[in-house]
Amino acid sequence: MTTSPSASKVNRAAGATANFVDERTSIAGFVKYFSRKLFPDHWSFMLGEVALYSFIILLISGVFLTAFFIPAVTPVHYEGTFETMAGVEMSEAYASTLHMSFEVPGGLLMRQIHHWAALIFTASIMVHMARVFFTGAFRKPREINWLVGFTLMILSLAAGFTGYSLPDDVLSGNGLRIIEGIVRSIPIVGSYISYGLFGGEFPGEALIPRLFTAHILLVPALILGLIALHLFLVFLHKHTQYPGGGRTHKNVVGLPLFPVYTAKAGGFFFVVFGVIALMASVLTINPVWNYGPYDPSPVSAGTQPDWYILWIDGLLRVMPGFPEYVIGGYTLSLNVLIPAVVVPGLFFGFLALYPWIEQWATGDRTEKHVLDRPRNVPVRTGIGVALIVFYVILVIEGSNDIVATLFHLSINDITWFIRFAVFILPVVAFWITKRICLGLQRKDRELVLHGHETGRIVRHESGEYVEVHEPLTDQEIWIRVSYDNHKPLVLEPETNEFGVRRRWYRWSRFKQAVSRFYYEDRVEPVTPAELEAARSSHH
């Protein structure tokens, strides 16, 4: 291939620029480090990217919105063009939201892009988290990164909720009033936290500006910082990979960042943007002009938070009212505290600590870079499905009025059903999932031992008809036998050989119970001996 004179001129210019930069930053080292970094190819590895990209879209559209939004509750009389609001008294925050929607061309589009991106941001974080959970990608050495990701998930909820409240409409205002009610239920300090939050009595004039600062500065800055840490750790650890031939805990098999993933992941950003822009152009979201400016008196049917808070609304709805107690003259409102603070705290706490809980069960302290197939860890998969079922039931309870009108049911019946279902169905889901996983593992064993069914029937000389089974290839076998076959930990005696009680004995007993729960029921992978025996019996 010959280079034309102009091409060589371009090359020289590029070389000179590269030289200039490198002499001042030693960037060549970074380029060398990053450009051929390998990433395994799998669709499920792109879910986290969706979260990252929707966050970038949030930043882009958010900058536009800040150019028009006025974070103040100063009352004004609406003078814009929207007919049903003519002359109505409203806050500047609400009026500026109407202004950017109806008088700025493309403003409504940016609002809708921003809000759809927010819903997709939270949803993709949870889908990504589920992928990491079910494949065991949180195991050593990634426990810290799991915590970083978990914190990002919580921050995404905070980002969403602070943004939802900014337009100062009736819907979000009632949402803030619910927050006030929840904060007030916290014993001893709750009332003061409420005063501190709202700058006095509800609704006050301080909250919208404070939420604005949190929404555009504090929370996004934290998210950005943690995203940087999250990605740094991904590069440091190198990506996990699904099991397969040649994929070990000591290597990574994949395609290079440059050019393949630059194109794929870079292109994927534009695709995510495209999907969100398409939704924003044809689907209305958060029509604040329907709800009207905030006023503490009105409320509309369908007063609900955005979907990611809906499960907490479901908890509030499903809780019976009786446990409110007065102790020594002080009111303890457990009917609010349990659903709004205690249960979410336990749920999130369990999620955050999960990597360590599982480590008690395995006792395995080696680095894990090959992912689990979910069936090979039946108890973890069962727990994951149970958590999802728990969450979804509560989302349904949080939407029970919509469900009731849609299916001609009674909200009271739905709530009564869910009061029981929220305890029973997750356990049922756990049990069924675990059974399915064990069944799939047994099927894998069958497949390895006896091969694929071919549908060809042959008749032996003896007159016996048998179906011909085609043995699996080495690659196919390896995927099905190469999993960690953990067994319940063995508890050593309470006293050592000198008759002295071992330290930490109770803790060990607890860990052993966890371990039994995880690995009592298990399906052993096929051994070469078993395969040998099975094959010889066939022939």
Add this chain to the structure above:
Amino acid sequence: MSTLSNQPPSHEVPEAFQDPGVPTEHRPRRADVDERAAKRAERQVAALFGMSALGTVIALVSYFALDIGDGNDIQAIQRINMGIGIGVALAMFGIGLGAIHWAKTLMRDHEMVEDRHELRSSDETREAALQDLRDGAKDSGIGVGRRGLLKGSLITALAVAPLSLLVPQLGGLGGDWNLDKWRRTMWAPGVRLARDPDGTPIRAADVTIGSVFHVIPEGLIDLEHPLEAKAKAVVILIRLDPKDLKIVPGREDWSFDGIVAYSKICTHVGCPVALYEQQTHHLLCPCHQSTFDVSDGCKVVFGPAKRPLPQLPIAVDDEGYIVSQRDFEEPIGSSYWERLK
């Protein structure tokens, strides 16, 4: 320390399965072997990039050519929203799909292998790091057990220094911190009940059986900052057939010929309880569905609230208008720690 250990691995006679290694055979893509297919893929990618540019044109044309209208023409707003939006979507999809299609069809797709390194630092590095720290500690003179006074005073100073910032910062957040405001509302003896939102007073005769009025205190709309007062004072006024009404003992003179007034703020977490069902006399909160029985002192009949809605004692003045006898006897709205103190 631990009394746990893994069971010894069972010794199978043959060894475990061997890793067959990364599959060596590479199934070529059509574009790898057929130059025409590669050309076709290139044209497809180029067409997608072209679609992107077209999308940009659509967005710009929509922006400049479409009129957003005067706010009453919903279709005009829809058109411009959709025009720009679909343009943006095409512009983005074109780049994205083109780049991915390029990567999938034309870029080399042979998998490569890279080694990982254990994250744990080597023992030498660890020892060297520890030694550095020890040296540093020695240089500073604060080795183990030395200069306790210095260390103690430093830790104390660091621990309390944040208070110098935090106390003034947090102290200003809550305004006057006067929780007593939660105990009082605008209702006082003789304040007329007025319609929400226009503030006109209500005559008892206006409230026919089965009627429900959403009520604010007269004079509320003249306040400079009405929302805080309104958030506590809103009331729902309902007239029942007196024979359906069970009067709570001690509140015999709180209602007027079947007309009752209750706080509209839910005792659960403070939503406006506004859904009145005329036949069952139930009041439903749309947020968490606490249901109150208006005919029986607004007791909770369903849902997460515990306490009845506070009742506002009412009377009728000389001109026939409904007035409050006095303020609520308990703080309205959701529970809080000091509520009964």
Add this chain to the structure above:
Amino acid sequence: MQTLARQRYHRLTPLLLVLGLLALITGVATIIAPPPATANTEASAQDVEAGQKLFAANCASCHGLDARGQAGVAPSLHGVGAASVDFQVGTGRMPMQASGPQAMAKAPQFGEKEIAQLAAYVASLGAGPSIPTAEQVDGSLGDATNGMLLYRNNCAMCHGSVGGGGALTEGKFAPGLWETTPTHIYEAMLTGPQSMPVFNEANITPEGKRDIIAYLEAQRGGSPGGLGLGAIGPVSEGLWAWLIGIGLIVGITVWVGARSS
């Protein structure tokens, strides 16, 4: 008076008298004669009689032959007025398929004439709200902004922020208002059908009711942002974010991750 007296026997007097008399008779006749039939007019005795027959055949099994109702089954209709009948029968809620707190709207079982006759009969039993005039329910004469303020204070909690409907307790619900005719909206406010409370003319003035109609009619032009997703709030938005957004994006990840042929 003198002038008049002098002209007392003017020769055109008989003509003037005859013309005057004619004018008087025509005027009185116009007032007395029944105007062209509309829904808002006083009913004739025949209408009441026909209505009574229809009532006996179709309504009396629940409301009783004397229309005084039966405890726990059906309310008395004395004093509910023509508006109530026009709403309940005109929206197909009455006759009900089964007694219960929620009357379902369905195709009306009677024609306009029969509904008017039933209304005339029930109105004859006792004074009650009458059917509003066309002008009273003409949204184009109303003020949609005031309608918005009234609607969200009095109606939105049950019928949703723009009339999408919503749930009540024990399986009851407040219906959506997209399809409801202005007359029926007005009558519902006036009479408080089923679970709905009454909003009499002292609570929401006739002008206010017309403003509410104007506001609801302004909602029928669609949503500025595109499809309205039922206008039931964040739940449907969340559902669409998952179904369309996450669904489409995950579908694309599968395509990105799949090996090209």
